[in-house]
Amino acid sequence: MINLEGKKGLILGIANDQSIAFGCADVLQQLGAELCITYLNDKAKPYVAPLAERLEAPLFLPCNVAKSDELEAVFETIESEWGSLDFVVHSIAWSPIEELHGQLLDSSSEGFCKAMDISCHSFIRTARLAKPLMKQGGTLLTMSYQGAERVVENYNMMGPIKAALDSSVRYLAAELGSEQIRVHSLSPGPMPTRAASGIQAFDRLMQDAIERSPLHQLGTPADVGNMAAFLISDQARAMTGNLVHIDAGHHLMA
Template identity: 60%
Template sequence: MTQHAHLQGRKGLVVGIANADSIAFGCARAFRDAGADLAVTYLNDKAKPYVAPLAEQLQSPIVAPCDVREPGQLEAVFAQIAERWGRLDFLLHSIAFAPKEDLHGRVVDCSQQGFAMAMDVSCHSFIRMARLAEPLMPDGGCLLTVSFYGSEKVVEDYNLMGPVKAALESSVRYMAAELAPKHIRVHALSPGPLKTRAASGIGHFDELMERTRARAPAHQLVSIEDVGHVAAFLVGDGARALTGNIEYIDAGYHIVG
């Protein structure tokens, strides 16, 4: 742990670690370095061997399966947290999914089923987490999710995830307003493109990264460590006056016309 242990004694949940390159892992490492205790989830038995060693690095006392499409799994995670800790101070929702055939085609051509699944996994699951977290945050807390600039501008090959992330960002604003009286803050992190396993599902992703590098003011990309530093700040007391924001961590990419 570093000397900047501003999250000492805080309890957090991180959902969405797939491997060491995950945005969720970059954030989890920053939370842990700042002194937080973390509950970590993995998608399924296939994913567990990749996540378990990372959870060990993070010294996580709670490591549980969580596929939000499986009835009861998300609720079981929160039941474990309630039993073990009795409270929760923050959570990170870093999951998204769309069927490949819907993601790789035009929005105009996406199926009703594919659209509904993408919205359920990528957006509504964050709302569910907020509802489950609320009773565990009697003294306030912070909820984070992960978005992308393709939510507000058309980004080539981002396709169906654009409207889905737009819904997620709107949900952040409404949830921030609704939960503010309980001192629960809500934000979306909006990193520039990062080479994660989730990103590999997006068509021509390497080209997207190079376009982003060329357009960003400093002609650089960001890292999962960069995202983690911002996430750790947002869940701490130093950010208690902030809520409902889309926090761009993209080396200025979003300011360039």
């Protein structure tokens, strides 16, 4: 039985109760972890606040990673309130909707760079800020997708960006290993989240996953949470730098 009693962690990316980040937070809290929950902005706060209360989160803070000071402020609060940190779940991705719906060939430098900053480099910044607080080691998790490994119809600009994120995980795992900080990328299959709804023909993508995956089903945010719990636990202390698929085996199929 996984026991996360005494572990403290930061959850980035909850938008509503269908979010993968919330699925992770719910599992981790049930297993005993104490959580810091963030929300994007004042518009998002009313949707996330009841979830933070449900999770009994002692820290509930704004965090828009596109604003240079907000991520830093979150870690300053964690340091002053907790003094240390055991894990981070980073579940943040963004691109301009018009560019997500267009070809990679037509993406603008500005749109691509901003999407890369929010979806990928924010994880690197998070790792840099988390390192001093993970005094006894820790775990950093982020969310990928199989569109990073192969061409997925309509995933477009996000494919190369997620590929960069996966590569960043490997390099961070190598750089932080001496600190006993473990880094992993989780790759859920298609799930009906708000973020995924921006992908064109997403219903067709989910149906294809059900039909073609060996287990003929979709994963759920709770399934991702269960894998996150294992990787955060001491039972996974000899693992780092992995890309872990939670997609009913869909990534196996040509």
